[in-house]
Amino acid sequence: MTTSPRTLKVGLTQWHPTTDIGSNLEKAARVIERAAADGASVVVLPENGLILGTNSEMREAALSVDSTPILALREQARRIGVVIVLGGMKNRTDEGIFNSAVVIDAEGSVVARYDKLHLFDANIDGQSFEASSVEQPGDRLVVIEIDGIKVGLTICYDVRFPELFRALAAAGAEVLLVPAAFTQTTGEAHWHTLLRARAIENHAFVVAPATVHSPTTDYTDAFATYGHALVVGPWGDILADLGESAEGVQVVELDVGEVERARTKLPVLSGRRDPRVYAGEPDVIRIPIEQKEPAR
Template identity: 35%
Template sequence: MELVAIQMNAGPDWPANRDKLDALLQQLPPSRPLLVQVPENAVVFGNRQAALDLAEPLGEGPIQGQFCRWARELGIWLVVGSMPTRIEGSERLHTTSLVYNDKGERVGHYHKLHLFDVDVADGHGRYRESATYAPGDELCVVDSPFGRLGLSICYDLRFPELYRALRAKGAEILMVPAAFTRVTGQAHWLPLLQARAIENQCYVLAAGLYGEQGERQTWGHSVILDPWGELQACLPRGEGLIIAPLDLERLSRIRREMPVAQHARLSAVWRDKHEY
């Protein structure tokens, strides 16, 4: 079994992004099974109105239909890093990760919990995801032939309690599709990913957007990490894909020899000392 992260540059035009994704997916190795992840905002990026126009209700629409066909025709498990989905009765959207099995069936979805409302010293400067998107309110762990997939998106990476909760729900592979800015990526991307891998003893699959998108610059550096935090594959820049083998026995051995999940005491100590 192998893990694959696709790195690409995306813009506001879905047909152009679709064609680029299709060309990259045709480069997949012939071996199966494959777990393939595409970045956050691979469908549409950099234009609020384009996101509003392209957003689909969850489970409906031609964009989701395209991902379903790719998964089925290529015989892959496909994780869509994110796309905009509609919220009934709201003017805002969810940014949603979708998981398709190798039959093209959607077997999981996750609405991004943490929204990127920050100021960054780059060409764009001010980011306010909450102007367009609403936060989700549920965790998602998906059963798969590769192990249990814990879903997250980009800015979620800065909140370790989310990943601890995913581990508690049985996650073995942490999915971190992203569009990290160049400034924050250079400073924090790899250290945060390695921390999430090490502290939760999980594989980490992190596909990133890369390149210039008008006044925005994304970091790329898609990586695959093992549960010891060791780098299995990395694509620092450009477009393409990275591949690494999945070794669930290594994961089990690391967890067995250093059972940190069983040793964790903070929640019990806090409960004992702060009961009302």
């Protein structure tokens, strides 16, 4: 007896967002339509795809899940029958503003929300990124299940914290989402390496939609983003790379059986020790080096 393959058709997306939410929403709608026409059952949108501006601009423009732009995406999901993961929106709630990955099902309902755990407070090439001045961090991990396939949610800067990804994989996640607005500088240095590492060490698919820098000189980005939306397989192979496309989409069929096969070859998840071993203080052994006169 043979079993049916477990597959998930994912729409990988990328575009150049500005501070114009209406224009950004039109781009989102176009790539969603294109992905659905190409057979995607899930479309994943980038972090900050609906607005990319300064901290004050993004804080001011924070949206609720019942705001007009999000309602438009919810209606589109219902109309064309796809799951949409709004990969990272400034989400205005009664508890404050969060950077949230919002999951909209094919009926147009908001069924899950992941609030970004790790906020991007950094200084890159003299430019300060103080995400904590805009949003507050989340405090829980989220795994969703789509057609029997478990999908772990993360956002952008989370990719630098491998313990999060290991925890999601240990909870059964076979696909890991990393919607991002990665800076140009850090993207050139680290983007491909980090995403491949998270895929390899957890033997999971990684799907990372992205924003990209301005392709023209008629608009000044608050900060340039790298693009190169990626899908990486559980053995670390790059299955899709949207490069610097100003508005791109590619549907990738994920054969989730590859995850099981990779995890059987190298059972890193079952080989983990009791978490208390990792949490303990390491033994620190100090070895002095005596400086000697060189031999003559």
